């Protein structure tokens with residue numbers, strides 16, 4: 102029977118990389134009945150609708166799992182990020198962002214294999230901001246709750262245990278942010294005692310950034326609050342070839358929305374040059390999540406082989422193939438594996 106999933110192609114490069122990914126999923130032979138929603142973000146607002154129309158939330162709540170392209174967020178003004186709204190409304194508290202070296206890709210390191218676990222619903226993204234016009238002062242509240250910290254840190258430990266990973270690093274700034282980062286760190290230390298087989302350490306965020314750009318091979322699972330996790334995952338994407346190759350997932354207790362780390366890339370949108378690797382790897386994570394392990398493995402292995410052989414790669418990773426040429430080549434490889 103076909104899987105019933107929700108599809109949000111998004112805007113900017115979203116529709117291009119989504120089309121490429123659908124072609125690859127089809128080549129893997131997975132039968133999916135997609136509930137597609139193209140009206141989201143700015144194009145929803147232009148039609149007089151909320152940036153995150155309620156039929157999208159309803160669809161994901163009903164179907165449980167979605168594949169999502171990036172959605173542009175206006176800077177400084179306009180509507181609240183659709184991405185943040187989705188994560189908060191669907192309580193997708195774990196943002197899982199792997200960064201793995203791809204053999205064949207010329208990067209400063211060739212042995213990176215780590216995962217960022219970013220708390221996805223609170224911290225500086227809580228949306229609690231004030232502007233005092235009389236005093237010209239802006240405030241933003243970085244709310245950390247015991248429940249919120251506990252569930253993301255536990256998710257990280259559980260994931261590490263289930264996937265044979267051995268080391269968890271908790272990134273914080275508890276020396277300065279004694280209450281918020283302090284709470285997150287205290288809870289991390291308490292939970293670490295429940296997982297004696299997993300090595301635990303904590304690291305101050307600025308030092309961790311320096312360590313990551315010098316010795317990334319020393320890291321395995323890294324858990325942090327929302328903003329630190331966001332910044333860390335772009336940094337680690339840069340270590341392994343950039344935003345064009347790094348996948349991601351937003352996971353809650355019941356629902357999951359799979360989306361790459363990258364945004365809508367307005368600088369290259371509509372040119373058929375975007376790299377669909379991040380989105381296809383994101384789709385592979387989704388396929389694993391819905392029990393289609395064989396198809397997920399076929400996609401991952403075909404991608405790795407393509408990079409190893411260095412053929413049909415896109416511009417951002419040193420090739421000259423278009424988005425659609427990449428999708429055709431990858432689909433052919435996947436089809437020959439399943």
Ligand code: NAD
Nearest residue numbers: 171172173174184344345363364365366368369375376417
């Ligand atoms: P971005 O990720 O869109 O782009 C950063 C750089 O990476 C650009 O030079 C872009 O060309 C390049 N890049 C990104 N993805 C690529 C790909 N697949 N192939 C090749 N090159 C790629 O980040 P940004 O410019 O800061 O953000 C643009 C918009 O996207 C903003 O409105 C932002 O709010 C939004 N955004 C959305 C999401 C999401 O929907 N989950 C995530 C991040 C940013």
